Amino acid sequence: MRQLKLLGPAGLFVDGQPGAIPRGRKTWLLVGRLCLDGPASREQLAELLVADADDPLGALRWLLGDARRLLRGFADIQGRTTVACEFGSDVVVDALTLRHGSWVEAVTLPGLGRPFLEGIPDDEGPPVLQNWLQSTRWSLQAAGESVLREAGLLHLGASRPQEALTHLRRLLALNPFDEDGHVLTIRAFLAQGAFAEARAHAKNAICSAEQHLGSGAAAVLRLSLSGALESREPRSSIIVPSEATVHAALDTGRAALHAGSVDDASQTLRAAVADARTIGDTALESRALLELGAALLDTARGREGEAAETLSAAVTSADECGASDVAVESRVQLALRELMRGRYSRAMRWIDDAAGIGVGDTGDLMWARALCLVETGRTTSALVLFDRLVAEARDDDSGLRRLLHRGRCLFIHNDAEAAEADLRSSIVLARRLGSVQSLPLPEALLGQLAVRRHDLASARDLISHAEALAIRLKDPCWQEVSAAAHMRLAVAEGHPDEAVEIGTEVRGRCAGLAGGSVWFSAFCLDALCESALVAEDPRAGQWIDDLRTLSARCDMSTFLTRAVDHLADFGHRRA
Structure with missing residues (x-):
């Protein structure tokens, strides 16, 4: 060789x-x-x-x-x-x-x-x-961390906690402050019944974060690790478990999730997992694990590690019993989680694995692949997929999501006219469907387009509503994209210092919220760098370094180019 x-x-x-x-x-x-x-x-x-x-x-x-x-x-x-x-x-x-x-x-x-x-x-x-x-x-350092994290996760999902710890220790040696690494390490200890070791690990990790990263980062880590320490073992229903009790728990869990009660949904879906396990129905257990893992991804911060472990268990269970549809859906969910964390190469691996099974909704796979492409700066390739997705879409929530994110892709691609058409259409469709939670993204991006053409009154109306709604929804992605728009509006109105205050405040506010996305964090940080340079804020250099490191680790080429441009601008201003 x-x-x-x-x-x-x-x-x-x-x-x-x-x-x-x-x-x-x-x-x-x-x-x-x-x-x-x-x-x-x-x-x-x-x-x-x-x-x-x-x-x-x-x-x-x-x-x-x-x-x-x-x-x-x-x-x-x-x-x-x-x-x-x-x-x-x-x-x-x-x-x-x-x-x-x-x-x-x-x-x-x-x-x-x-x-x-x-x-x-x-x-x-x-x-x-x-x-x-x-x-x-x-x-490449981030890629190395990702494969060790994935190895630990999959061993944990396959009930091999000792093997998981071997890889997770290597991960934490490379990056002592990897949040997922600490969460999965604690869950591996708990899986072995090593409760004292799990608590000691959490305490040491939080102390180290406080010493090296400051109280803010330590508070965020404490929130995640306290969630990981909670014992949430699946418990059976109060009646004799059967196939009927599993299906009933799944139906009840879905209804609770649709109503927005994620905690109730999670508890009910845990009962579905336990009942399926008790009656020995592996295919039904894999379905329950998938639905529980997907629900946990939407819950409060601290449950993401359990979500990943549950989805990994769903993959293992589905592969063993030949439940191909669950095997595909579980992989897509894991891909979307990796995407939110900015680990795009691993997300693509999950997507490719799912596609290789050859069953399921090809639209879901195409959707996940298009998101990876757009967030790593390959907008031309992403638009080819988005065009197919939108052409096949219906006027439902899935169609709205496809239209909205094609608009985002066109915005990044600097096709302002086409982006505005998609974003306005998505607002109309969202209102027709009653999907208020979808409004902040198109409003914020339309607000930025209005800033570019110096229509500041229209920009303020759009951005103000997007920002207020995003805060009420407690959605970190929408808060960051609307804050980025607000920063650019404030700079255009001659208030760069106010723009910097907006950026620093929203980054602190979103740190502890569930459902955050590395891409939207970078989008917000880019606007903060831009504002800080205009304001001649002494923190600009550090924020530019943060954007450069983040975008390089995640292979987000658009933001890496922006960071290099900011760095050159910073050097000229200092000179």
Whole structure:
């Protein structure tokens, strides 16, 4: 087997033995860029790697020749105008396995947790290269954390808590403040009956967060861990369990969830799980686990870990008994959870796994895939899927969701006219369906479009209603998107200091709410960076760094570009 190692010190290996002498830093950087980001023009590569050379294209020609010699027998580097790297079928590239492989493959990589191209300093080369190298390292570090988190979750869902702890300890060694890591670790201890260890772990994690991150972050972690410590084992119905009691509990749980009573729904669905387990109906148990996990995703902060564990158990149970529909739906739910957390590569893995089963609603899979694409900046590809989804939609809640998020995609794609048409249509449909909870997003985005065309009176009307409704709904995503619109309106009205106050207040308010999304947090943080630069707020540099790190870790290319632009603007203003 031939291996190209990019995690840790770079190298080439044949059957585990070193197969080439490492060359210069720039050669390895070129190889890493072609491996991870795909084909690029010679001009793009020259600008990235050797922009400071007297003859950038000439310097690139030399680097390409060196890279070809280095990779001989492993890969071919081809292309006169666009350069691409094609690997042999038996070549394993560890960084690509980490990004796109299964967790089973990724957790065994020797370089897991090591920096990309370790040994090359962060300040290597011109600023554009430094930004790329740091961003790639953050992205691969986050990918490493994600596979360890997924391994822990799936072992826990399969009732293997000791194996789960092995992976979760590795995760927390890489990122001591990973909230999910701590929640799943506590649930693994509880699954073993180690209640004292679970409480001690929670106490130590909260103390460490308070010491290193401050009281605000510690309070948010305390909220999550206290939820994880609560014992919520499924309990059977008060009557003799049967298939009928399971179906009754499922029907009652769905009704409670539809009425907005998530806690009552969760308790009833736990009874459905327990009853199905008691009568030994694995297919019915997998369905109950799926519905319980989906309900827990909507409940108060602190239940997300239990939700993920429950959905993972649904996957295991459904796979074992051949309940293909539940297997697909559970994977889609896990994909949407990963998406909300900004772990898009793992979300795509769940979507691909679900698609491979070959049953279920292809619209749900297409919907989840379109969301991943739009939030990672691939709006052109996302629009192809959204157009199909909207064309097939009915005038119901699902159709409203598709129309609304195509409008969001068009907004990001800078197609203002088409975005406004979809967003206005979604408001009309939402009012017709009585879906008040869907109004803040289109109103906030329409408000921003009004700000862009300097119609500030219309912008204020739209944004004020969106913001008030989002706060009343206690929806962190809608609060952040409406606050971003409000910040941009305040700047346009000549009040940048007020805009900064709006941004800092909403970020604190949303920290402890359930249902938050990394993408909407980045959207709000981007507006805060923009406002802080205009206000000449001394905290602007830190917020820009926060946006840059967050967007790089989550592969959100739109926000990473924005962060780099903000950083350049910050440097000019300081100069």
